Every structure is written in structure tokens, then in C-alpha cells.
């Protein structure tokens with residue numbers, strides 16, 4: 007039997023995060039996640055979904071006719087078939103990014119994929135799940151991301167960044183939790199501390215609000 011993955015949704019939108027911000031992109035959201043971040047905007051992907059073969063996923067992605075694909079979830083790497091899916095998307099010529107929680111090993115991901123690796127903060131409730139050895143496998147086309155709940159998260163992330171020179175590994179994003187940490191406050195903290203990070207607000211939520219499929 008050919009390999010299948012559990013899929014919550016496949017949709018076409020503008021990339022709302024990372025250095026690919028604003029690019030028309032097809033999103034493949036895999037079902038299931040072993041973490042429970044308090045702020046998660048994708049909890050509808052924890053359960054359910056529909057089994058799809060990798061060929062059927064590729065067909066659906068290709069139907070949208072755009073070169074950029076973002077594989078997300080849920081936690082995509084929690085499904086064994088994710089590695090094959092990423093490889094097949096790259097083989098088909100797509101420019102692929104992966105959103106991952108940083109809880110599972112990233113070194114086995116196809117080298118052509120741009121890996122966006124969250125570092126979970128104390129405010130997420132999942133800080134103890136960070137797999138710190140992932141930091142040894144980052145390259146220039148990957149990105150590290152901190153999603154921040156409050157000032158304490160900011161100071162924790164800032165100190166971790168500066169103590170370990172994380173910005174020398176790959177670009178680093180600081181993003182406020184939507185409608186929790188005011189983006190302007192985060193912007194002013196980063197300016198005051200002259201941090202070598204990119205402050206980013208989720209573009210798709212500014213455009214369409216916080217809902218599935220955008």
C-alpha cells in the first residue's frame with residue numbers, strides 16, 4: 007500500500023510568516039500534535055483530518071499552480087510520512103518550507119527544505135519540550151522563531167539569543183502571540199535592545215482574521 011498522511015487542510019493563500027512573507031503559497035496542514043501550546047491558533051488540526059496518499063497531496067498542491075509550498079500542522083514531523091512528502095515536493099520542483107515546533111529531530115529533513123524551527127518559550131507552557139540538539143543542524147536557509155506571550159518571554163528569548171549567538175546560526179524571528187502581546191510593545195523592546203532579529207506580525211491575520219484556511 008502506498009504511504010498516506012493525515013491531512014487537515016490544503017489551501018492557497020499569502021505566506022503570512024517568515025522571510026517568505028507575502029508570497030502566494032500553498033499550505034499543507036498535517037493533522038496531530040504532541041504539544042499543547044497555550045496560544046495555539048491551529049488546535050483544529052489536533053484531531054480528525056483525512057488520509058491522503060503522497061501522490062494525491064502532490065496533485066492537489068500542483069492544482070494551485072504556485073511554486074511555493076509550506077508544510078505545517080499540527081506538528082508535521084510527528085507523522086512518519088512527512089519526510090517522504092517533503093522529498094517528493096522538492097523532487098517535483100517546489101520551493102518548500104516546513105514549520106516545526108522544535109520538539110522532534112530536524113536533521114533528517116530533506117536538505118532542500120527551509121526549516122522554520124520554533125523555540126518554545128516559558129509562556130507557551132511547552133518550554134521543556136525543546137530539543138536543543140536541533141540548534142546544531144541549522145543552516146543559512148533555515149529560520150529560528152520565538153513566539154512571545156509577554157515581557158518575561160521576551161527577556162528569556164533575548165538572553166538565550168545573546169548568550170548563544172543564535173542569530174549567527176540563521177535568521178531569527180520574534181513574533182507576538184496574536185491579540186495577546188501588543189506588536190508595538192515588542193517592536194519598541196527590540197529597538198531599545200537593538201536585537202539582531204526580525205519582528206513579525208502574522209500577515210494573514212491582519213488581512214483575514216484568525217480562522218482556518220487563510
Ligand SMILES: C[S@@+](CC[C@H](N)C(=O)[O-])C[C@H]1O[C@@H](n2cnc3c(N)ncnc32)[C@H](O)[C@@H]1O
Pocket residue numbers: 039045046047048078079080081082105106107108123124151153181182183184208
Ligand atoms: C500552528 S504552528 C504549526 C507548526 C508547529 N507545530 C510549530 O509550532 O511550529 C505554526 C506557527 O504558528 C505559531 N503560532 C501558533 N499560534 C499562534 C498565535 N496565537 N500567535 C502567533 N503565532 C502563533 C507557532 O508558534 C508556529 O510558529
Ligand SMILES: Nc1nc2[nH]cc(C(=O)O)c2c(=O)[nH]1
Pocket residue numbers: 019020021022023033048076078079105210220
Ligand atoms: N497565510 C498563512 N501563512 C502561514 N504561515 C505559517 C502558517 C502556519 O499555520 O504554520 C500559516 C497560516 O496558517 N496561514
Ligand code: SF4
Pocket residue numbers: 039040041042043046047048049079080081107
Ligand atoms: S506545537 Fe504548533 S501546532 Fe502544536 S500546539 Fe504548539 S503551536 Fe500548536
Ligand SMILES: [Mg+2]
Pocket residue numbers: 047048
Ligand atoms: Mg497558522
